Amino acid sequence: MALLPILCYPDPRLHTVAKPVQAADARIRQLVADMLETMYDANGIGLAATQVDVHERVVVIDTSEERDQPMVLINPEIVWASEDKQLNDEGCLSVPGIYDGVERSTAVRVTALDEHGQSRTIEAEGLLSVCIQHEMDHLLGKVFVEYLSPLKRNRIKTKMLKSRRDPVRA
Ligand code: K1U
């Protein structure tokens, strides 16, 4: 297994639209293992392949307290989203140190394949629902800061560029 470097906003590669996975084969299973290791190492609850510069529709998630319930979503599709919405604070491993409110559907139904190519349907609410919607946005090339005002987004962009230049003082 290997730790993968995570792209940091405003890296333009974060805006790439991911392509469907053609086959859940050994290469994809290796990617999934590396993404899970990277997500756990970074203390994240989710990670999309886009964030590690792989532009295929692969997501890993673990919202469990014990960090022992990995979920693998290959070619995920949201087939239903509740009209009911809620404002939740979100973070992102690609935008370290920034948390802000985003309005999302409170519940979603998602179809996906697992790493063995088995299809599954997931009904999610609460943090899992928020995380699934956040990760699916990554696969479409969208970062959560794009839901914020242009003023906030520009401030975040400036802060991220500054911390890249001067990691100690930013
Ligand atoms: O996609 C990512 O960058 C992972 C991201 C997932 C996420 C967290 C919170 C709301 C929506 C999506 C993170 O894991 S951010 C860091 C984090 O560990 C965290 C933040 C808030 C709550 C729980 C965990």
Ligand code: ZN
């Ligand atoms: Zn993110």
